[in-house]
Amino acid sequence: MKRELAARIVGALKQAGVDFVAYVPETRMSEILPAMKADGSFALAPVASEAEAVGIAAGAALGGKQAAVYMEGTGLFVSAYNLLTVGERYGVPMILLVAYVGSFEDQRNSFLFSHYGTKTTDLLKTLGIEYVIADAGDHLEARIQDAVRMMNALKLPVALLFTGEFTE
């Protein structure tokens, strides 16, 4: 992903009030990590598993943070139990920033990812998680603002799936 897009994502998250990010690093959107570190307004929690990222973000949200989890799409499968158990069943707002690997528009798609990508939105539907797919930078700031507003309105996790231009 181009640095300019990464900077816009980070700026939009900050503008929307997000101030806590738990994450497992991945390839496609990794430029957002140095941008968030450089910005200095995010509490960052590097973790070992997307499963605990969801739990840690939930704890932060219950403690008053506007929480996000940044992960690869495969992490949704890893954290499905936690998203259901803590996120959905308990009703905790958080925004999932997901590199939508294996989707049609994933510019690095391969046999390694396609089997995840074709099942990702079905998984989110099963979990009751609302989502928006972003494949280009137009309206990026509005999409992030809308997603944060929705997570707070629902008091549930919501997901932004980044593909296309974000996976170059």
Add this chain to the structure above:
Amino acid sequence: MIRYDCFEWLAPQMTDQLVVTSLSGQRVEWGHLSKREADLNLGSMGNALAVGIGLALALPHRKVFVFESDGSVLLSLFNLPTLANLNPANLAVFVFDNQAYSGTRISYPSATAGKTDLAAVAKGSGVDHSVTVSELAEFKREATAALNESGLRFVVCKIEESVGHRKIARSNVDLMETKYRFVRYLERTEGRPIFQGRG
């Protein structure tokens, strides 16, 4: 050592500390002995420690206690390296290790009944203060330190498998009610909104 005895001693010591509980008998027993708004009963395995870490990071000026079980920690062992590296100084983790999956009807040995030493796993993950206690006096010493001192603590409490919780009437306070009670308590004591958005 019996878990109920630990809780019976600890519950009256609590003031404004936040407590996160997972599942199993400790949830039932703590819920029976403590009726505090600052108690967050998650009602699930493998999540309490992570949620406690998040709370501790979000509220570094508040003390957070996490009550875990051996089965729950074993389900999410990846928490331990994360705990060590984030190292929240306001977090105390007490793992009530009865070496069994001891539910409402079953009793099967967990890995800690075999070769696994959770305090050693935590120590090897980088948690400096990781200890095992097996006597009530030792538990009281660690809990008193957790109440009064700063620094991450990971305390594995070796307990007998008791089935006393099976005789305690279950609470009818559901998870949403618990969450809102906890969040409204935090909003009141922190003097700011936790959940954003108004109707």
